[in-house]
Amino acid sequence: MRCFLGLDLSPQTKLAIEQWRDKALPVTRSQIPACNFHITSVFLGDVSMPVLDAICSEVDHLSLPKAEILLNEMGYWSKPRVTFLTSTSPSSELTHIATKLSHIAKRLSVRVEDRRYIPHVTIQRKASHAPPAPIIAPDFTCQFDAIHLFESCSTEKGVRYPILKTWPLV
Structure with a gap:
């Protein structure tokens, strides 16, 4: 199974981001549907059921903090060709969550990317170039309790x- 551990945005926030994107950025064929907006904490990739069960068992015993993020900056990564929303000051709680979950995955021999964690919501995929600066700045507060x-x-x-x-x- 191809899986990841992450945070789900509220339906209201998903719709608000979609409406903002549709007003602030040129419409493209590569727009992510609002129902798919989320923040990945750790990408697990293709994992077997025994490994997935072991990961779930480990997470069952964690005590992780509630978190929030202010999505107030748009970015673009050229290699995966994605446009995303992120924060100018991401919370330490989100980094803590990602670090703890990443350690669990690594302990169970899941290959996890070793790079600085940047919490973000992908809003466009397969974008051939960076979009122009948005005409309206993003400003979305997301709170997570799961x-x-x-x-x-x-x-x-x-x-x-x-x-x-x-x-x-x-």
């Missing part, structure tokens, strides 16, 4: 991210 195990499912209508398991943040 971490989720998502599956990445390819369908005829595109990728979907059903939630397989949820853990509360305290």
Whole structure:
């Protein structure tokens, strides 16, 4: 199964980001549907059920803090060709969550990227170039009280991210 651990945005925030994107940026064919907006904490990739069960068992015993982020900056990464929203000052709680989950994955021999964690919400994929600066600055406060195990499912209508398991943040 292709999976990741992450944070789900509220439906209201997903719709607000979609509406902002549609007003502030040129419309492209590579727009991510609002239902897919999320923040990945750690990408697990293709993992077997025994490894996934072991990860879930480890997360069951964690006590992770509630977190929030102010999405107030737009960015673009040329190598994966994605446009995203992030924060000029990401919370230490989000980094703490990602670090703890990454350590669990590594301990269970899951290959995890070794690079600085930047919490973000991807809003466009396969963007051939960076979009122009938005005509309206992003300004979305997201609060999180749970971490989720998502599956990445390819369908005829595109990728979907059903939630397989949820853990509360305290």
